Amino acid sequence: MKASDLELTELIDFKDGFLNLHGRRLVIHDTHAVAQFRKEIIEKSGEEIARKILTRFGYFEGQADAAAMHRLFKWDSPDEWIKAGARLQSLQGMAKANFLNIDFDATAKKFYGELKWFESVEAEEHLIELGPSRTPVCWILCGYISGYVSFCVGKDVYFVEEKCKGQGDKICLVIGRDIDSWGNKTAVHAEFFKGEDILGKVRELTEELEKKDQKLLAQQKRIESITPKLAAEHVEIRSESFRRVFESAAKVAQFDTYVLISGESGTGKEVLSRFIHRSSNRASGPFVPINCGALPETLLEGELFGYKAGAFTGAVNGKKGLFEEANDGIIFLDEIGDISPATQVKLLRVIQEQEILRLGENTPRKINARVIAATNRNIQDEVAKGAFREDLYYRLAVVEIEMPPLRKRMEDIVPLVRYFIKRLSKKLKISKLHIDSTCIEYLTSYNWPGNIRELENTIERAAVFSRDGIITVSSLPQKIINYHSHHITGGNWEQLSLAEIEQQHILAVLEKNNGNKTKAAEALGISPVTLWRKLAGFKNEK
Numbered sequence: 001m002k003a004s005d006l007e008l009t010e011l012i013d014f015k016d017g018f019l020n021l022h023g024r025r026l027v028i029h030d031t032h033a034v035a036q037f038r039k040e041i042i043e044k045s046g047e048e049i050a051r052k053i054l055t056r057f058g059y060f061e062g063q064a065d066a067a068a069m070h071r072l073f074k075w076d077s078p079d080e081w082i083k084a085g086a087r088l089q090s091l092q093g094m095a096k097a098n099f100l101n102i103d104f105d106a107t108a109k110k111f112y113g114e115l116k117w118f119e120s121v122e123a124e125e126h127l128i129e130l131g132p133s134r135t136p137v138c139w140i141l142c143g144y145i146s147g148y149v150s151f152c153v154g155k156d157v158y159f160v161e162e163k164c165k166g167q168g169d170k171i172c173l174v175i176g177r178d179i180d181s182w183g184n185k186t187a188v189h190a191e192f193f194k195g196e197d198i199l200g201k202v203r204e205l206t207e208e209l210e211k212k213d214q215k216l217l218a219q220q221k222r223i224e225s226i227t228p229k230l231a232a233e234h235v236e237i238r239s240e241s242f243r244r245v246f247e248s249a250a251k252v253a254q255f256d257t258y259v260l261i262s263g264e265s266g267t268g269k270e271v272l273s274r275f276i277h278r279s280s281n282r283a284s285g286p287f288v289p290i291n292c293g294a295l296p297e298t299l300l301e302g303e304l305f306g307y308k309a310g311a312f313t314g315a316v317n318g319k320k321g322l323f324e325e326a327n328d329g330i331i332f333l334d335e336i337g338d339i340s341p342a343t344q345v346k347l348l349r350v351i352q353e354q355e356i357l358r359l360g361e362n363t364p365r366k367i368n369a370r371v372i373a374a375t376n377r378n379i380q381d382e383v384a385k386g387a388f389r390e391d392l393y394y395r396l397a398v399v400e401i402e403m404p405p406l407r408k409r410m411e412d413i414v415p416l417v418r419y420f421i422k423r424l425s426k427k428l429k430i431s432k433l434h435i436d437s438t439c440i441e442y443l444t445s446y447n448w449p450g451n452i453r454e455l456e457n458t459i460e461r462a463a464v465f466s467r468d469g470i471i472t473v474s475s476l477p478q479k480i481i482n483y484h485s486h487h488i489t490g491g492n493w494e495q496l497s498l499a500e501i502e503q504q505h506i507l508a509v510l511e512k513n514n515g516n517k518t519k520a521a522e523a524l525g526i527s528p529v530t531l532w533r534k535l536a537g538f539k540n541e542k
């Protein structure tokens with residue numbers, strides 16, 4: 001999980017009268033009301049006490065959010081967990097927050113960080129009610145990021161504001177260091193952050209929330225409602241491997257040359273070919289796809305090249321072939337590696353001469369169709385085995401683009417999921433359809449043998465079984481849930497005994513059924529008595 005993957009609608013369950021962040025109830029405050037409240041604290045208590053109160057308020061909230069992020073997600077790195085604190089400040093509307101630098105030594109617990117805030121709501125509040133300040137005023141923000149990073153580092157970290165919009169600077173800039181690195185300035189900064197045992201309270205709260213998670217999930221499953229709207233947008237590309245594919249496709253689209261797209265089934269070869277068509281000078285012409293592996297040889301040739309009336313039994317009327325249908329456009333030959341040697345010869349002639357011969361005719365017909373072919377086979381291996389003509393391969397593969405499997409572009413899973421959800425919301429008429437944030441780790445840890453096609457089908461299936469428009473872990477296919485449960489061990493099954501594997505599987509199924517032993521036994525295919533004995537055995541082993 002990366003900090004940039006966090007989205008507000010996936011973190012918070014919005015319901016009438018209740019905003020829920022996985023067990024933590026949230027409220028929305030008006031900026032002007034908070035500004036007035038801030039003013040009264042300062043006027044009645046003095047600026048120093050007001051700063052302490054508001055800093056500690058932010059500190060507690062930051063610690064609670066850091067605990068929640070640790071509880072909910074498996075982060076790509078400690079830095080990503082830390083960056084999530086800034087991402088949450090942005091999502092909550094506190095400021096547009098960006099870390100400029102993070103230098104974190106987890107072993108020595110040494111931390112240094114620089115963070116920029118744009119359009120700080122605190123600076124705005126202060127200016128509204130009190131006007132420009134002589135000193136920085138983003139106290140809650142400083143407290144929040146200090147509390148958040150302190151929880152991540154496992155040691156007190158204090159962020160101090162060096163520039164502030166509230167005192168006339170263009171942006172707000174804060175510097176964060178662990179308590180030891182502040183040196184003789186530690187006492188000056190610490191007094192604003194220290195209160196009661198905040199960390200102890202946060203840990204206590206986290207334990208309570210973990211116990212509530214299963215109850216909340218069960219409650220969500222019972223509620224069902226439907227409301228309007230959501231629209232699909234273009235898919236964001238995050239992986240470097242697919243970015244290169246996309247750039248190659250965009251480049252080759254400008255030239256009227258042949259393209260061979262290779263890759264596993266379900267990687268999106270036809271989608272890429274359609275993109276090339278839309279981006280080419282043939283965009284106004286037709287795009288004509290055909291799956292060459294789906295038809296026997298005789299039918300395939302009739303479809304590709306056409307036939308005259310009476311060419312064979314049943315050919316009452318003549319028919320144009322797809323090459324003719326694709327004139328001034330593009331013909332997409334999917335699964336080209338499956339065609340017979342005889343069809344390969346005829347296809348080679350069509351490509352070389354730019355003309356076709358309908359079945360039953362003797363006069364060639366000129367065509368003007370660009371060819372894009374695709375295969376899930378290794379055509380070079382097929383050439384080496386003599387199963388595919390080498391001259392045809394070189395004609396088709398003037399430019400060859402290899403589609404990476406989804407397991408090698410895992411960064412694209414989250415944007416793909418969001419894209420499918422927006423499309424499915426309209427298709428299935430499930431308004432406000434969204435995915436619960438706890439599903440992300442399950443989806444990004446699975447290896448997706450069926451690639452994007454499998455991912456799309458999985459999200460559609462999950463949408464069908466969603467409750468209240470929310471896709472939760474229980475909506476996902478069992479194979480993905482099981483894979484995640486097994487994957488937590490690091491995949492080192494060969495290092496576990498058979499008894500250990502059995503124990504982990506039984507406990508995973510029991511958890512899936514919310515502790516219901518009767519349902520778990522049914523899912524496992526054993527009697528409740530056998531399950532009880534095995535569970536008792538697990539306890540005795542401890």
